[in-house]
Amino acid sequence: MVAAGTVAPGVDASLIKVPPPGPGAIKGTVTAEKTGQPVTGVEVCGEQMGVVGTFCDTTEATGGYEIGGLTAGQYTVKFSPPADYFTQWYSGASSAAGATAISVAAGATTSGIDAVLQKPPSGPGSISGTVTAADTELPVPGVKVCATQVGVTGSRCETTGTDGKYGFPELPAGQWLLTFAAQGTSRNLLSLSYPNKEIWETPEPVTLSAGGHGTVNAKLKTGGQISGTVRVAATGTPVAGVRVCLTEANVFGSLACLTTPTSGAYRFIAVWPGSFKVVFSAAPGEFPDATPIVDTYSTQWWAGQPTYATASPITVFSGANIAAIDASLALIPGPVTDPPATTTTASVPAPAGAVAAVKKVSKPLKCKKGFAKRKVKGKARCVKLKKHVKKSKGKHKKHGKKSA
Structure with a gap:
């Protein structure tokens, strides 16, 4: 106790100067995903957000690392492993944009910044x-x-x-x-x-x-259909054993062929949108059919036409059923009139007849104006047509004045 007006001697103190806060640190462990074993040799780098430069360390045999000398702030951490692992950012991000920011305080160590590395898939x-x-x-x-x-x-x-x-x-x-x-x-x-x-x-x-x-x-997708019945022109009775084939309207070639049963009915299915022609009872050599049939009926193209060139095209759109593509065949060539085709998008029950799916494996070759199809080394190619210039029969003489 100090009385009023007196001085108490010997009340001394020795002050200790507090040093400024030291640098912070980030530490953690790196392991493999499937085995859980530590991964050594991984370069781990911390980059302060908004500041250029990185601080790095490499994992030891225990998989541990510690990045020191960090000033206080927000950091992203990148794990760059050997080639047999994926690079990643904390925590588990595949890019810096998806990385989780880590807060580092002055003089403190932020621990638990771990990584589980994944290996790229290998093998077939x-x-x-x-x-x-x-x-x-x-x-x-x-x-x-x-x-x-x-x-x-x-x-x-x-x-x-x-x-x-x-x-x-x-x-x-x-x-x-x-x-x-x-x-x-x-x-x-x-x-x-x-x-x-x-x-x-x-x-x-x-x-x-x-x-x-x-x-x-x-x-x-659902394909289109083309169907009809083949009959004898004289009697109207169905004809069995007639070969019916389908081709594109602008490319002569077999897409599908079938043979009519006793009902005379046929149907082509899986027809893609486009324009087509149908031939009935084509003689061998008249149409590229793999298994032609020789019968007693004359060849006829729909509708009642004698050749591919004059045959009426049949237009098929997506999912359409084109019915009544019929034929009336005669034993001798003669004009035949067929009924018009009917088109519907409704489901049409298939007649008791032959059915063939249309198959196409290559795009038809179409040549532009001024070019024609020619076989070059066994393959179809578009070849430019040569222009023919008429030559005059007489010889041209040069005219000029002779010098005197």
Whole structure:
């Protein structure tokens, strides 16, 4: 106690100067995803947000690291492992933009900044999927699915099961072209090239990485139909054993052929939108039919025409049923009048007759004006036509004055 007006001696103090806060640090452990084992040799770098420059450390045998000498602020941390692991940012981001910011206080260590590294997939990959009908969404069995690697000769083909599924295991990495052929389904469905192209067009490639998997589904559209009945001109009775073939209206060539049963009825299914012509009882050599039939009836093109050039074209649009493409055949050539075709988009029950699915594997060659189809080294090509210039019969003489 100090009395008023007095001085208490010996009340001394020794002050200690407090140093400014030291640098902060970030520490953690790096392990492998599948094994949980530590990963050594990983470069771990911290970068202060808004400041140029990084501070780095490398993981030890324990997988541990510690980045020191950091000023207070917000940091992102990048883990750069050996080549057999993916690079990542904290926490688990694949880029700096998705990284989680870490707060570092002066003189403090922010711990627990760990990373679990993933290895890139290796080995063969696979492609699988499901084929369904576009209008019903139901699976389509019996579709032939073929995969062709770009730049490699040969294809791998599988057929869809009752569930519409297919699969190609053990595929090497690369680009793959997929086609879906519906001819084996006996259904009125159009084949396609991935993703939604005509079957004769080049598919868009599907890129498959090593050890990766691709899911490629397909929806097959409903095709058009052309149907009719073949009868004897004199009696109107159905004719069995007549060969009926379909071709494009602007490209002469067989798309599909069938033989009429006792009902005389026929039907072409899976016809894509376009213009077509139908021939009845074509003699061998008149039409490119793989299995022509020799019968006692004269060849006839619809409607009652004798040649491909004069035959009436039949226009088919998406999902249409073109009926009454009939023929009345005579034993001797003669003019025949056929009833007009009827067109409907409604479902038409198939007659008790022959049915054939239309198949096309290559795009027809069409030449522009001034060019014509020619075979060059066994392949069809468009060749420019040469212009013919008429030459005058007389000889041209030069006229000029003689010098005196």
